[in-house]
Amino acid sequence: MKLNTKYEEKFEGRHIAPGDADTAEMLKATGVDTLDELIAQTVPAKIRLKKPLNLPAAKSEFNYLKDLKETASKNKVFRSYIGQGYYDVIVPGVIQRNILENPGWYTQYTPYQAEIAQGRLQALLNFQTMVVDLTGMEIANASLLDEGTAAAEAMFMQYTLRKKEDAKTFFVSEEVFPQTIDILKTRAQPYGITLQIGDHRTVELTDDMFGAIIQYPAGNGQVYNYTGFVAKGHEKGIKTTVVADIMSLVLLTPPGEWGADIVVGSTQRFGVPMGFGGPHAAYFATKEEYKRSIPGRIIGVTIDSAGNYALRMALQTREQHIRRDKATSNICTAQALLAIMAGMYSVYHGPQGLKLIAERVHGLAILLSQSLEGLGYKQLNDNYFDTVKFDLGDLVGPIHSEALNNEVNLNYNGSIVTISVDETTSPEDIKTLVRLFAKVKGKTINDVDFDGLQANITTVIPADLQRTSAYLTHAIFNTHHSEHEMLRYIKSLETKDLSLCHSMIALGSCTMKLNATTEMVPVTWAEFSRMHPFAPTDQTGGYMQLFDELNRWLSEITGFAAMSLQPNAGAQGEYAGLMVIRAYHHDRGDHHRNIVLIPSSAHGTNPASAAMAGMKIIVVKCDDNGNIDVADLKAKADEHKDDLSCLMVTYPSTHGVFEESIIDICQIIHDNGGQVYMDGANMNAQVGLTSPATIGADVCHLNLHKTFCIPHGGGGPGMGPIGVAKHLVPYLPGHAVVDIDNGKAIHAVSAAPWGSASILIISHAYIAMMGPDGLTNATRYAILNANYIKARLENHYPVLYTGSHGRCAHEMILDCRSFKSAGIEVVDIAKRLMDYGFHAPTVSFPVAGTVMVEPTESEPKHELDRFCDAMIAIRKEIAAIEKGESDKTDNPLKNAPHTVATVTGNEWERPYSRQKAAFPLPYVAAYKFWPSVGRVNDTYGDRTLICSCPPLTEYEFEETEVTTPEYGT
Structure with missing residues (x-):
């Protein structure tokens, strides 16, 4: 045997679940021969990046932790x-x-x-x-x-x-x-x-x-x-x-x-x-x-x-x-x-x-x-x-x-x-x-x-x-x-x-992806966890190095000039970005620019954040395909050109589609004196393939707890840093205690100067261990996994919106509204999925009566198949109601979820079996998760x-x- 001195295990292979054989099967199911072909049909050519991300080469998990220890040692943990x-x-x-x-x-x-x-x-x-x-x-x-x-x-x-x-x-x-x-x-x-x-x-x-x-x-x-x-x-x-x-x-x-x-x-x-x-x-x-x-x-x-x-x-x-x-x-x-x-x-x-x-x-x-x-x-x-x-x-x-x-x-x-x-x-x-x-x-x-x-x-x-x-x-x-x-x-x-x-x-818009152990380990190291946020700067060298690297890496990924790491949640990032835009207009003497255009499909936090930033909201229509109605946008931008502050847009859209007119949309706003704010909720479909700056945005927030692996933690913590184009850099948030000199900084948006600083380590680790190729492949596989689910489910559930080639981005909306005729609401599907061992996808957002599914790149094919099998089995249960074979009010969906107390009770008077209730597919017994209470x-x-x-x-x-x-x- 020849001694191998160069082998270093790639973290990319641990983060991205599908292997070569699974990839080939999924590509076949989606009707393409290669992953490049699928991406070409999904992401519009004119917004795709022309060169790979300029980021450091990927580190192994072992080497990352070794190097981070050296960085951490630059923090001096004094008695505070x-x-x-x-x-x-x-x-x-x-x-x-x-x-x-x-x-x-x-x-x-x-x-x-x-x-x-x-x-x-x-x-x-x-x-x-x-x-x-x-x-x-x-x-x-x-x-x-x-x-x-x-x-x-x-x-x-x-x-x-x-x-x-x-x-x-x-x-x-x-x-x-x-x-x-x-x-x-x-x-x-x-x-x-x-x-x-x-x-x-x-x-x-x-x-x-x-x-x-x-x-x-x-x-x-x-x-x-x-x-x-x-x-x-x-x-x-x-x-x-x-x-x-x-x-x-x-x-x-x-x-x-x-x-x-x-x-x-x-x-x-x-x-x-x-x-x-x-x-x-x-x-x-x-x-x-x-x-x-x-x-x-x-x-x-x-x-x-x-x-x-x-x-x-x-x-x-x-x-x-x-x-x-x-x-x-x-x-x-x-x-x-x-x-x-x-x-x-x-x-x-x-x-x-x-x-x-x-x-x-x-x-x-x-x-x-x-x-x-x-x-x-x-x-x-x-x-x-x-x-x-x-x-x-x-x-x-x-x-x-x-x-x-x-x-x-x-x-x-x-x-x-x-x-x-x-x-x-x-x-x-x-x-x-x-x-x-x-x-x-x-x-x-x-x-x-x-x-x-x-x-x-x-x-x-x-x-x-x-x-x-x-x-x-x-x-x-x-x-x-x-x-x-x-x-x-x-x-x-x-x-x-x-x-x-x-x-x-598989929550659409929420990107529940792998939070790798190596990413989590340093969070509790004393060099990071015991640091006071107002410690003198000459004691915080490790954090400053980490922030500088993360700032540069995220700027490269977004195409922007600089980031503010201060906003400590996605909605805080939205608000911070809008306040930066507001400060930019005011600094130019345009105090009257307070109109924000927001598509009807936008996340609800968008108009809420805009209202908090003192803006007046004008809603832009979407067409039948879920895209922004460009004619309506242009008309409203022209009508309000003297007072236009910005457009808030999510990309890919909240409907799970790469809108092909996005560059034109951004240009319309710029032509009328406005700025473009991009909601970064769906960045997991952009990294390495396109970027907010490429589509024409001026500012965007990043949900680090979505795209960059910070765990959701049962509802928090999160981080929502914002990236901005060069002309907005001077207005990034400052701080009253720690000097963050941006020139014309707005007041702080979070209590600590760098927000929830200790969990920024997680995203730093993710980017460092994935490297430029790994990050790009993560996006490609997120798109593949989504389109594989679409291919398996579209004959059972209508997919509400797709791109011009029939592709979804990293998520899709399954239309369940027709099931109302059988007395089945989308919430019944959500509760029944629990019996199959799954958390429901996003329910009734952005369209009532639908579910929005996002699998992420971290899921292997067999897990995608388990989920699809469950959704198909539920569709058959609905069909039994539609055909009159199952009672309209006393059926597995209406009674879901079924607890262990219900299934093992002395009495069972339902018209379907206990096995149907609790173990509707063969795999469920091996993976069984019992809901602890019945329907709330x-x-x-x-x-x-x-x-x-x-x-x-x-x-x-x-x-x-x-x-x-x-x-x-």
Whole structure:
């Protein structure tokens, strides 16, 4: 044998599932001889790239991790006491290994199909219950993107609820974190909201104010008694939002007890790593009366078809898909995985454990304060939780230098320094701080009675601000405190959920592709996970290198000049892109350009984002083939040419087709003075074959959780960076704390300067290991897999839209509307697919009564065949109803899904067999996934909205007739 010294396994072959033999069979089924021939028939020639992607050659998984370790070593993980909303944490190992690092949790989709999502729904209900209990409010959602954007959502909710139309002023305490104020500035501008930033103790509340926002504890660490301020606001009809540190609420009087209308904040302190800024789950809690205005998702309790306890998404974030430009928020995702972690942190520690942690943090802050005061430093906060404040005067420079010598980061603002301790802080850490402060004054720690102070800690929180009410009283938070119990609880929920571990999730528009283990591994490395987002730049070299490379690679893939990595979700990317376009027009003096053209087929977030950016929406028609009606577009562009801001377009279209007129469409917009915004939801059909810049777009966002492999995490995290043409680069988002100099930057759109920075590693890994050829082949195989499914199913289900050669792009719409004559709705097909072991494709979007299927390149032929076999078998079941061979109301589809309790029960009175119900095809027995509940009753849940964990005595409900309306996903 000759020694092979050059062999290096290609990651491409692990990511793209079909092998050569399967590829040949699929090509034959689609009626072509080669993959090149299929691509030529699918992607219009005039938009195809003329040369391959200019990216580094692919790395093997082993070599990528080896090289990334070297990059990671350029991050200096100092002891961080910066605070400002970000704190080091102890992630319980049982949660890190079994949730954060577990594909059974991070590859789940958003729980729109409740019957196969009961585990994460319960975990999110736990999160909501935790938030309600700790804030003292009445209702909470299942998480938002970060603290800053949650505060902005609260401001806008207050604005929409205002009683006086002319009330346009929003008071902002100057002690709200600066990154939050920055986002408030961004959101306020399009609506003409005036931010009055000042001292809550001296501000005069006036009739033109509709709301106010305060920080608790304040940004400087002081714990104020806001009772009087809130009461004065209510006298004038001013609602108050409180941005609250959730850990402090264990010891402090919750805002709901002193009159707050909305409480928001981050749950990062509950066992979620800093990760240089994210991802972290924000919370949003308010009063019951505002439940129809609350942004995001709310999990609610209902019953299933047997009258048993069940959960569902009660108020769905995607109301913008229905309300579009009338929506009160464009939020289309959450931070489900991180919310689940935070909720599990509370389950694991329980109320007693949380109190011990909070008391320890508070006690160490007191110890630090008293120790430094013993050295002659004057502490400026009299009431505080975890943050002490000193005016160091001329000593600030020496303190700064000595702190760096000890690998310690403090928070500096001129001569003022604040020091925030956290869960990971120890008495030894406090001694280190005392030593360095002592050294600057020529003293030692021996000049402080450290041991005496430590033995006599007394809270500095006034009695009227100390929490007396109970919290986390539900059994869920008082049971699972040993690791064995916690492990079993986590696993008991995991087994109720279908994820990519079980089968393909063929969701159109959502691109549920492989999240490779190697891509995920570095996320929890300490060099990345323990970095504070406001750490000095000379400590962040590893992240800066990673960002620079990812910026260049994504710019090459999109054809754009530069990217902003800040937007931490797809809808945030939409909004950021539109605000960049707005800033460009305003900078040129074109303040009147506020018209946006949006095709009728667009994602619902498009008009919602446009409305939030202060734009007026004009809808453009689509023709019978699902393409943009170019004549209608031209007419409307001409009509509004003086005020035209931009076009929002998805490519390939939301209907799953490469529109051949796209270049002409973009040119029409440019000829009329507008910009072209491309929604990047369908980039998985573009990479390496065409690009947003090639078709003529000026800006586009990328859903990294779709095309670039960041997991969906049961409904988040995601990332939505935007790429822009050269003339828009100066307007990319800046940041109030970390200098991101783009020249004419808009204010921040996310709390952290680089959004959810730690998960950018995943996309970096994907691109580096795939290389230019691998990325292009991934797109080609995504198109092949979709057209193979189309070839297998088009004789059973009409395919609604195709290109000029009869091809779909990476997804297709199957028309199920004709089945209504047999009494079958598309939702019945979705539920029946569960019996076959599959999550439904996208239901009733973008066309009601249809399903949109997208397989991705990561699925092998045998999995595609399993799915097709299931869809064909379901079509035969529908045909039996159409022929009268099966009862119209008592049949496998109407009764789906079938639970193990139903199938194995003593009684079976249905006109079909148990085997037909549970094992309709031979392969199902080997792959069987049992839905944990029967069909969920949405109507019951709407009538009796319960959004926190009910007492165990209420877990049994009377049997109620089930009616499940059709809905979109």
